Amino acid sequence: MSQLLRPSNAVLNTSTYSPYKHLAPIDLKLDANEGPPLPISISNALADISIDTLRRYPSTQDLCQRLAKRFKISPNQLLVTAGADDALDRACRAFLGPGSELIYPTPSFEMIPRFAQWAYGTVLNIDWSQSKFPLSKVVDLISERTKLISLVSPNNPTGATVTSDELIALSKAAPKALILLDHAYVEFVDRPELDLSQLALSLDNVCIFRTFSKAWGLAACRVGYVMGPERVIGWLKQVGHPYSVSTLSANLVHRALSDSNKYISESVTQVQKERFELSKLLKCLEGNVTDSQGNFVFYQGPQAKWIYDALAGLGIAVRTWSKDSRLANAIRITCPGQQKGFERLTKALQTALDPQAILFDLDGVIADVSESYRAAIIGTAASYGVEIHDRDIAMIKACGDANNDWRVTQTLLHKHGLDVSLAEVTERFERLYQGEEFDSQHSPRGLYLKETMIPTRETLIKLCEGRKTAIVTGRPLKDALIFLERFNLTDLFQELITMEDAPAKPDPAPVKLALSRLGVERAWMIGDTVDDVRAARHAQVIPIGVLIPKEPEPFFTRKHLETAGAARVVENITEIQEWLR
Missing domain, CATH: 1.10.150 (DNA polymerase; domain 1)
Incomplete structure (x- = not known):
């Protein structure tokens, strides 16, 4: 019987939100723009909740009044929601329907057009891939069918912003449309005039959407809020759940507002510093780096895909878009907001872009065994x-x-x-x-x-050119030397690490020994087994997997190399030459 069921066209025409994830194990998540961790004292708010409170439906009235006081507005002009997403969804349901339109500068927050489609609205896309907001193109699209205009500022994923003059001009050009000013990242701007909250509150057709998921570091709580004209806020209340925010989440936000202002200020300053340094590093590459005002940096260029894979190989996740052709060859990197994490990120980027050495396993990489x-x-x-x-x-x-x-x-x-x-x-x-x-x-x-050679000597010479090299193998020294001398390869490698020198891989000791003897910190390692991959990762070396000739289980082996943490898996090491600058 279930085969006879059919959802609405709004469901059939959209797909599940599912960002692409690399198979490598990740321990530094810089792909979701989450804020830095808050002080442990914030969790003490949970201890203040009585057992009796847990059986009661939640109320956000106190939080609403507190936030309204913060912005000097009436509580009737503010609605606390389950993240800013909930508020944006309510706006689409309240204003859109068949025959109505949302103007959507893109790329931008990708849930907004989904909300519009679920409400049977039509989405009109306008290119906003550059830093400057396309005001004239947006104005040209405004018609009687225009009900909503999306403005994410700072924009996600580019970090571009809208100016006060542009907001005023748009408000005047579309008096019958509601402008959705998504200010999720506004705490991170380094110029006060880019915070348009007070200006927006003075305009009759603008709502401001804010969140505690980013700068406030409370993404798991799912708490946001929307501010705007009292009449509009009333409509948004009508189209959503009456108890959308839990008491636990509301209490944590209360505690954060009381205890974390100084901490938030310090972490925002750290993010701004990281954003500047990260942008400077990426601007050395071919491609485009926008002037980001968010807690992230956006890069679009020919090396984006390799950077994404290489960072994953070192346990760092950044954002990419595999299904959006407009964002092909693009990545968004969240600033960690912590010095230790940022140092790890910058070293990993430098390793991906400019390795000082290439390390080779012997068997299955150079020697066909x-x-x-x-x-x-x-x-x-x-x-x-x-x-x-x-x-x-x-x-x-x-x-x-x-x-x-x-x-x-x-x-x-x-x-x-x-x-x-x-x-x-x-x-x-x-x-x-x-x-x-x-x-x-x-x-x-x-x-x-x-035994025969897999790559040619000429291929190895090209890979080794301008960089130090070493063999890191589990072979006994005698066997390794016999092969290298037999095929006239000894002159290509400055160091040879064998069974006698260090514990066997996956212990990182032989890889670290190679780095030490070569006098380098940044390297890639090419290996054919999960032991090679794991040893390299634990030594902070980018692991690249290679399938052996006539691999009996290529799909199985490839997947295991990837899940072990290989940045990429190749069939021929000649492919690696393309990734070296």
Whole structure:
């Protein structure tokens, strides 16, 4: 029966709000413009709530009066809502319907056109990709059908602003339309004249939308408010839930208003400083950096996608838009608002844009070991009567902690019910790999002789040009040197880190040792296993995954490399050359 159900066209014509997320683990979220954490004392407000209060429907009357006093307006001119989103949604439902229009300068806050479509309004887009507001183009679109005009200032995602003269001109040009002045980021402006709240309150057809989610650091509370003409606020009350804000959230906002003004002022100052430094760094790149007045910086240019992926590889999330062609090659980076987080961000950006060194795993990146090490695993298992396939090896490598092929072989045997010592497994493995057995002509037949180079020497020279390089491998020193000398590669790498030098990956020690010996801080590392990726990330090195030749499980392996934290996964390391400036 459910197949016979059909939602309204308003639902069918929109999609779920779902920003693209990188698969890498993230611990520094700079993709949602959330404010810095508040002092722990704010949470004490929760202790003031009695058990009896929790069973009562909430009231925002006290908060409404407090905010109205703050702006010197009547409480009837203000409505507390479940975030500014709730207030914007109410405005669309109150003013729009079939045949009515919202003028929407874009790119901007992407929920506004959704709210309009749900109310069966028509959205008219006007390009606002540059810093200057397109006033004349907006005015040209105004007609009898115009019911709402969206003004997000500072704009999200660009950070551009609207001036007082532009707001006045627009108000006069559209006397029958309500202007939605979204001031969610206004606390972050560094010029007082960009706060248009008092001016907007003097105009008959403007509502101001504010929030506690950004500068106040209370996004989880979902508390915002709208101010405007008393008659309009009354209409907005009619089209929304009567109890939209919980008592818990209201109490936390009360405490923040009482205790956090000094803290907010200091954190805003920190954000403004970070915004300036971050803009200066990005303006060195090809592309466009708008003059942002929000708690973020917007960059659109050819290196945006790589920056997004590279930062994710180091555990930092920034915002991108995979489904919006207007924002192709664009990123928005939230300012952390904390010195430690900002230092981490700037170092990560510098690493993405200008690495001092390139580190290479050896096996699967430079050396094709499908007929040597992997064949030795299969052959050693066969000597115990156990049949192992390439797919089995790929699966165990994808799980991690599998940088030592002797231990990988022992683990595979254990999975088949054989309890064999590592020493015995190693001896049989080495006989196959080193060729300690001889044929009738007494010529060595070790599997190592079947190893070939994956990239050409010329490819490696191009990747290494102008940067320091090192091999970071789990091979014994002797085996690594044999391969490098055999293929005339020793001159390309300043350092060689092997099994004898440090604990095995995923421990970051061998990667850190390579950085130390090279005398660098910023590097990329190319590896074919999740152990390479994890070791690099923990050493603050950007990890790049590569699929081995004839990878038996390419989709499976790619996903595991990405979820382990690889910035990107390539099939051929020649692709990496494009990302180097």
